[in-house]
Amino acid sequence: MIPEIGHFSLILALLIALVQGVFPLLGATRGNPVWMLMGRSAALGQFLFLAIAFAALTHAFVNNDFSVAYVASNSNSTLPLQYRIAAVWGGHEGSMLLWMLIFAGWSVAVTWFSRHLPEEFAARVLGVMGLVGAGFLAFLLFTSNPFLRLFPAPADGRDLNPLLQDFGMVLHPPMLYMGYVGFSVAFAFAIAALLSGRLDAAWARWSRPWTTVAWAFLTLGIALGSLWAYYELGWGGWWFWDPVENSSFIPWLVGTALIHSLAVTEARGVLKGWTVLLAIFTFSLSLLGTFLVRSGVLTSVHAFATDPLRGVFVLALLGLVVGSALLLFAWRAQRVGLGGSFELVSRESMLLANNVVLAAAAGTVLLGTLYPLALDALGIGKISVGPPYFEAVFVPLMAPALFLLGIGQIARWKKASLPDLATRLRWAFAVAVLVALFAPFSLGSWSAAVSGGLLLAAWIVTSSAASLFERLRRPRESGGILARLRASSRSYYGMLVAHVGVAVCVVGITVVLGYGTDQDLRMEIGDSAEVGGYVFRLERFAEVSGPNYTATRAEVRVTRGGRDVALMYPEKRTYRTQEKPMTEAAIDWGFFRDLYVALGEPLDARTWLVRIFHKPFVEWIWAGWLLMALGGLLAVCDRRYRIPVRRMNLAPSPGGLLEAAEGAAAR
Amino acid sequence: MRKRVETMILALAALALLAAVPAAAFAKQAVPAAADPVLEKRLMTLAAGLRCLVCQNQSLADSQAELASDLRNEIREQMRRGASDQDVIDYLVARYGDFVLYRPPLKATTLLLWSGPAILFLLGVMLLVRTVLRRRSRAAEEPISEAARARAKALLGPEGETEQA
Numbered sequence: 001m002i003p004e005i006g007h008f009s010l011i012l013a014l015l016i017a018l019v020q021g022v023f024p025l026l027g028a029t030r031g032n033p034v035w036m037l038m039g040r041s042a043a044l045g046q047f048l049f050l051a052i053a054f055a056a057l058t059h060a061f062v063n064n065d066f067s068v069a070y071v072a073s074n075s076n077s078t079l080p081l082q083y084r085i086a087a088v089w090g091g092h093e094g095s096m097l098l099w100m101l102i103f104a105g106w107s108v109a110v111t112w113f114s115r116h117l118p119e120e121f122a123a124r125v126l127g128v129m130g131l132v133g134a135g136f137l138a139f140l141l142f143t144s145n146p147f148l149r150l151f152p153a154p155a156d157g158r159d160l161n162p163l164l165q166d167f168g169m170v171l172h173p174p175m176l177y178m179g180y181v182g183f184s185v186a187f188a189f190a191i192a193a194l195l196s197g198r199l200d201a202a203w204a205r206w207s208r209p210w211t212t213v214a215w216a217f218l219t220l221g222i223a224l225g226s227l228w229a230y231y232e233l234g235w236g237g238w239w240f241w242d243p244v245e246n247s248s249f250i251p252w253l254v255g256t257a258l259i260h261s262l263a264v265t266e267a268r269g270v271l272k273g274w275t276v277l278l279a280i281f282t283f284s285l286s287l288l289g290t291f292l293v294r295s296g297v298l299t300s301v302h303a304f305a306t307d308p309l310r311g312v313f314v315l316a317l318l319g320l321v322v323g324s325a326l327l328l329f330a331w332r333a334q335r336v337g338l339g340g341s342f343e344l345v346s347r348e349s350m351l352l353a354n355n356v357v358l359a360a361a362a363g364t365v366l367l368g369t370l371y372p373l374a375l376d377a378l379g380i381g382k383i384s385v386g387p388p389y390f391e392a393v394f395v396p397l398m399a400p401a402l403f404l405l406g407i408g409q410i411a412r413w414k415k416a417s418l419p420d421l422a423t424r425l426r427w428a429f430a431v432a433v434l435v436a437l438f439a440p441f442s443l444g445s446w447s448a449a450v451s452g453g454l455l456l457a458a459w460i461v462t463s464s465a466a467s468l469f470e471r472l473r474r475p476r477e478s479g480g481i482l483a484r485l486r487a488s489s490r491s492y493y494g495m496l497v498a499h500v501g502v503a504v505c506v507v508g509i510t511v512v513l514g515y516g517t518d519q520d521l522r523m524e525i526g527d528s529a530e531v532g533g534y535v536f537r538l539e540r541f542a543e544v545s546g547p548n549y550t551a552t553r554a555e556v557r558v559t560r561g562g563r564d565v566a567l568m569y570p571e572k573r574t575y576r577t578q579e580k581p582m583t584e585a586a587i588d589w590g591f592f593r594d595l596y597v598a599l600g601e602p603l604d605a606r607t608w609l610v611r612i613f614h615k616p617f618v619e620w621i622w623a624g625w626l627l628m629a630l631g632g633l634l635a636v637c638d639r640r641y642r643i644p645v646r647r648m649n650l651a652p653s654p655g656g657l658l659e660a661a662e663g664a665a666a667r
Numbered sequence: 668m669r670k671r672v673e674t675m676i677l678a679l680a681a682l683a684l685l686a687a688v689p690a691a692a693f694a695k696q697a698v699p700a701a702a703d704p705v706l707e708k709r710l711m712t713l714a715a716g717l718r719c720l721v722c723q724n725q726s727l728a729d730s731q732a733e734l735a736s737d738l739r740n741e742i743r744e745q746m747r748r749g750a751s752d753q754d755v756i757d758y759l760v761a762r763y764g765d766f767v768l769y770r771p772p773l774k775a776t777t778l779l780l781w782s783g784p785a786i787l788f789l790l791g792v793m794l795l796v797r798t799v800l801r802r803r804s805r806a807a808e809e810p811i812s813e814a815a816r817a818r819a820k821a822l823l824g825p826e827g828e829t830e831q832a
Binding site for chain 1: 695696697698699700701707715716718724726729731764765766767768769770771776777779780781783784787788790791792794795796798799800802803819822823
């Protein structure tokens with residue numbers, strides 16, 4: 001009964017989404033305030049029914065209702081409760097439901113935080129979101145319904161993939177989707193701006209916090225995914241340039257370009273057309289990512305051909321969304337004014353250069369991800385595009401961008417001069433060069449690659465410091481150091497924190513690639529080995545059993561200079577239902593290094609193949625991403641986003657729509 | 668096969684020893700898993716750039732699949748006989764095609780793949796320069812009116828235009 005309630009709620013949500021997609025948009029064009037206001041209640045209703053559907057599916061998982069086909073193929077009665085809940089989004093259908101729930105959540109957030117927007121504009125935003133939501137709900141209902149029943153019901157389920165039975169599964173997908181889907185708000189704002197013809201600095205100001213929050217979530221989601229792969233997969237890697245990873249990285253790159261170009265548009269009213277285009281592309285690429293991951297096209301073009309319905313549906317949806325958005329853009333873009341001018345050396349052009357590089361980088365990752373698919377589909381060869389390709393083309397693109405970052409954040413708007421920049425940044429550059437020259441010696445041997453990476457990282461930090469220092473020394477600022485610190489806006493500090501995050505991440509990548517060591521060993525009980533200055537001694541093995549697996553667990557004692565450092569317990573698990581052996585690596589986390597021990601294969605009862613890694617600074621990679629996300633959230637807390645727009649002197653909208661809508665709202 | 672027999676003999680020998688000597692006497696250095704660590708390092712570096720053909724996007728170095736381990740043995744054997752990295756790659760490509768290489772070779776079909784990033788970047792730079800130059804010339808012709816400036820200021824709010832990051 002309860003799954004049917006969920007199913008029915010989904011149908012209701014689809015109908016409500018259609019209402020949300022039609023009436024507010026029509027109302028905004030015709031000046032009908034009642035129709036416009038329907039967007040707000042429809043968004044609430046859609047969220048409510050999606051929440052009911054989601055709760056119904058969760059209920060089926062928690063109570064092991066294996067008569068629901070989706071539950072039967074993704075859960076098992078021995079699966080611990082927290083993973084039964086996470087298993088709700090462990091497969092295709094459920095993750096699309098989560099996608100939609102989060103989407104509806106963003107719509108509700110828009111209705112809450114858009115009270116200060118002109119009603120006509122808010123109606124258009126909600127209307128666009130209603131249309132996108134209706135498309136995805138139709139996709140969910142017609143091709144990926146999670147509530148279909150099985151008859152006769154199996155006695156037990158096929159269990160969740162053991163790789164997914166981890167806390168990362170609880171956090172990573174929701175975070176990632178928060179980001180993916182959050183870009184739909186930026187998209188809806190862009191389309192609403194094109195529809196209403198008010199593409200101005202105010203539009204940029206309204207849409208910027210939404211974009212930044214979505215970007216921060218995507219940043220967190222990607223970082224969590226990378227961290228999860230690092231500790232779960234058992235061979236110590238943290239980024240594989242896997243097509244699935246790439247399809248979240250591409251929207252991230254374009255989204256990063258978008259938040260920078262929004263900064264220009266908000267501050268200077270220029271690059272409006274480009275910003276709108278980026279907003280459209282960011283969401284489109286999120287949809288493309290969904291298509292790539294969900295259609296099965298990545299495993300093989302032929303997997304796509306055997307069950308084409310889902311893929312064709314998402315592809316059609318993608319084509320419809322992108323096509324109509326771009327058409328609208330082409331139709332309306334000429335009306336967008338140019339805005340103020342700026343010189344070739346100015347903060348505007350630096351940010352534009354950042355956009356060029358990020359867009360080229362995103363294009364490159366997209367090219368590398370789609371190229372093998374295209375060749376295969378055309379029947380002219382099967383190739384693989386893997387890490388060697390991406391490293392070869394990505395690093396040369398990003399390195400100059402990181403260098404420009406240091407200059408860009410200190411350059412003046414409109415017109416900057418190179419000699420002036422050189423004077424203001426000479427100390428920052430000198431310190432960065434010194435760090436790059438000498439820091440490698442303190443870590444180990446000197447190498448050009450490490451020195452280059454550290455140069456970029458140090459340069460970002462020192463130029464950020466230079467920027468802060470200049471602000472503190474400004475003659476017009478009075479008061480003590482605290483007052484001077486407070487004089488700068490939160491979005492300025494957000495920027496600094498995020499940029500330092502980039503530097504921290506670069507340090508992590510550089511050092512772990514340059515100085516990380518590992519050994520493949522044949523270890524017998526009592527054997528010891530030295531890796532990275534630490535002595536690892538295999539003490540004993542024990543057989544342990546978890547709720548749905550049995551495991552061999554090793555105890556490894558780690559010492560350094562005779563002093564105890566850690567006891568580590570790597571495991572080799574066998575999950576009962578799927579009978580898959582899983583390596584559960586043991587990690588001793590540390591600020592400056594991780595120690596990582598993974599069991600390979602047993603040679604006999606007392607001897608195993610063991611892989612031991614010493615990974616200096618590896619955690620700085622994720623710390624950097626965390627700082628970037630925090631920087632984004634800090635920027636959103638800026639005071640200027642809380643100033644109600646109605647207080648401002650708005651330009652009259654066509655036909656006095658705004659007044660009509662306000663009148664209706666007051667009534 | 669021979670290797671498996673060897674392992675078994677080793678294992679039996681270890682068991683026999685185990686029965687005779689108390690565990691504490693085993694405090695010794697662990698031996699590298701491979702007989703020849705230098706060669707193994709070379710093998711793994713090479714295998715990191717090769718695809719495990721039966722896995723879902725895993726390298727030959729990381730994969731634990733049977734085929735991957737067989738291929739590693741094969742490469743190890745070839746290297747032991749003095750094959751260069753290129754010899755091994757040629758052998759694998761002859762057997763499995765370009766699909767096995769994570770770094771696609773430069774040929775007619777991959778020309779666009781390898782030149783794409785540069786083309787994208789140059790295209791972007793050209794657009795950037797053109798935008799800035801055109802904007803400068805156009806903006807010089809039509810300066811912004813005072814009224815528009817005042818309206819923009821009002822729209823931008825009290826904090827004005829300089830504080831934004």
